[in-house]
Amino acid sequence: MNDTLIYILIALLAGGAGYFIGRSLLSKLRKEEEEKAKEKADLLLKEAKIKAESIKSSRILEAKEKYLKLKSNFDEEVNRKKSQISTNENKLKQREQTLNKQLEQSKRKNAELDGIKEKLANQQEAVNKKKTELDKALLQHVAELEKIANMTAEQAKESLVETLKDEARTKASSMIKEIIEEAKLTATKQAKKVVIETIQRTATExxxxxxxxxxxxxxxxxxxxxxxxxxxxxxxxxxxxxxxxxxxxxxxxxxxxxxxxxxxxxxxxxxxxxxxxxxxxxxxxxxxxxxxxxxxxxxxxxxxxxxxxxxGIHGLHPELIKMVGRMRFRSSYGQNLLQHSREVAKLCSTMAAELGLNAKLAKRAGLLHDIGKVWPEEPELPHAILGMELAKKYKEHPDVCNAIGAHHDEIEMTTMISPVIQACDAISGSRPGARREVMDSYIKRLKELEELALGFDGVNKCYAIQAGRELRVMVDAESVSDQKAGALSFEISQKIEKDMQYPGQIKVTVIREMRSVSYAK
The missing domain is CATH 3.30.1370.10 (K Homology domain, type 1)
Structure with missing residues (x-):
């Protein structure tokens, strides 16, 4: 028991001694670290001060350089302004001198004019006196002539006027004939000149x-x-x-x-x-x-x-704008319809300006002259009349409507721009390589082929392919059975043989597709 107590006491004493020794060591270490940290901080502070001083000196130098540069620029600007002001002052002095000279000259001229006016007034008085004397002498002379001729002055005037009228009529009739003959000779030449100038000024691919x-x-x-x-x-x-x-x-x-x-x-x-x-x-x-x-x-x-x-055409109806856009995908005798209409519009504007007509209306009519060709439906009217009706429907100018309807002579021309549209349409179509008759007749035949098949009951769609050698007909599966589809292809082929002229043979394919659709909800 006593031994254990002794051990415990020894252990406690050893622990206390170790604690105090460790604490003293830690305090020493901390003091050393603090001293090292202080030394580092002092070093960093010194380095920072040195850097700050160097930066400060460099910035001061830069500021001085900028100041000197700005000062030199300012001095240059001041000198330039001074020289400009001096030159302006010299100009003003010169102008003042010239104005003074002109003022002196005008004063001299006014004095001269006053003298001339006085002379003219004196001469006018003398002329008036002589005029009164001449009038008296003329009256005496007329009275003596009346006694000699046994005619009054009024009767003599009337006879003289009648003779002069007859001479003037004969001269005027001869001059009118000469003018008409000259106009006939020069009209064709002038018209050709205007057309050639218009064509030369409008070049189109x-x-x-x-x-x-x-x-x-x-x-x-x-x-x-x-x-x-x-x-x-x-x-x-x-x-x-x-x-x-x-x-x-x-x-x-x-x-x-x-x-x-x-x-x-x-x-x-x-x-x-x-x-x-x-x-x-x-x-x-x-x-x-x-x-x-x-x-x-x-x-x-x-x-x-x-x-x-x-x-540069303004105020066109949206439907007409849509029809103009459709022209991009249509052709006339192989010539792109939009390109043709744009060219006609430019030609019309140039020709109308040369002739002194309204160039804006002419350009508008030139662009719209073929809109009847792009109407989605297939009416029986000619395209010029249909285009005129569409223009009237969308409230275009009456001159534009008449020009559209009359450009193929379907109606009478009532405005001056109508023959201009007709001439420009002919110019655009008659350029070398602009049109090709075979292409238009070929497209027309394929359209007729499709329209013929669409006339049968139960036909939904119809497409002519392989350059018109094959006709594919899509039919409604509910209204056309398989047996009827075979009969329909035969009927269409017989109708084509009867109503159309074509080279070779045409294959008629009727396609019947059955679809059953339902939705899962």
Whole structure:
């Protein structure tokens, strides 16, 4: 028991001694660290002061340099202004001297004029005296003549006037004949001069519309995707757009064939979107074609607005602007209709200005003269009369309406700009290479072919492809059965043989697609 107590006491004493020793050591270490920290802080403070002094001196030097530079610039500016002021003062002094000289000269002239006025007044008095004397002498002379001739002065005047009238009439009639003959000789020359100057001032490029568009692809591997399994993708695309898509050995290119430029453009843009997206299947094709068709409608409006702005025509009705945009996708005898109308508008403006007519109205009528060709419906009226009716409907100027209706002599010309429109239309169409009759007759035949098939019951869509050698007819599955589809293709072929003239043979394909749609809710 005593041993344990002793051990405990020893342990306690050892612990206390260790505690005090450790504490004294820690305090020493802290003091050493504080001294080191103070030394470091003093060093840093000294370094900072040295840096601050160097920065301060460099900044002071920079400020002095800037001050000297600004002062030199200011001195230069002051000297320049002083020299300018001195030159202006010299100019003012010179001007004052010249004005003083002019004032002295004007005073001298006024004095001279006063002298001349006095002389004139004296001369006027002398003239008046002589005039009164002459009047008296003339009266005496007339009285003596009346006695000699047994006629009064009034009777003599009347006889003299009658003789002068007869002479004037004969001279005037001969002069009128000469003027008419000269006008006949020079009218044709002047008209040719105006037309040639107008043509020379309006230069337009010509590009014949064709029936083929080229769609370029990066690699030939994409052709397989476009064709699809057993050709289902290409068939769906042709059915949705109404064009023929030719995928052959041509490297990195697909040919889109069709007579309607709008259909070709829709097919080209749809192909571009499908290839870019990578998802090509019938459902996706129909969706993309539908969106592209809407985008083309918006683009038509944009083209019309851009054309009107370029030509500087204001206040045109939105429907007429839309028709102007449609001209971009139509052709007349192979010539692009919008390009033709823009050219006619420029020619009309130039020719009307040369003839002293209203150039703005002439330009407006020139742009709108063929809007009857782009009306979506197919009326029986000629395009000039239809265009005139549309212009009247949308409240165009009467002169513009008459010019549109009379540019093919369907109605009588009642304004001066109507023959200008007719002449400019002929100029634009008669340029070398501007038009091609075969192209227009070919497109007209394909349109007639489609319209003939659309006249049958149950036909929804109809597309002429392969340059008119094949007619694809889409029918309504509910109203046309399979048996009736076969009969319908025969009836259409018989109707084509009976009513149309065409080279070779035309293949009539009736497509009946049955779709059953339901929705899971």
């Amino acid at each position: 010509h590009a014949i519309e064709n029936c083929v568009s080229i769609f370029n692809i990066e690699s030939d591997d994409i052709k397989g995707k476009i064709i699809g399994r057993e050709g289902r993708n290409i068939r769906a695309l042709e059915a949705a757009t109404g064009v023929e898509i030719i995928v052959d050995d041509t490297p990195e290119a697909i040919i889109i064939s069709g007579f309607d430029p709008v259909r070709r453009e829709i097919a080209r843009l749809s192909l571009h979107r499908l290839v870019t997206d990578g998802r090509i299947h019938p459902a996706r094709i129909e969706e993309v074609v539908s969106k592209t068709r809407k985008n083309i409608e918006e683009e038509i409006v944009e083209i019309g607005e851009r054309t009107v702005i370029d030509l």
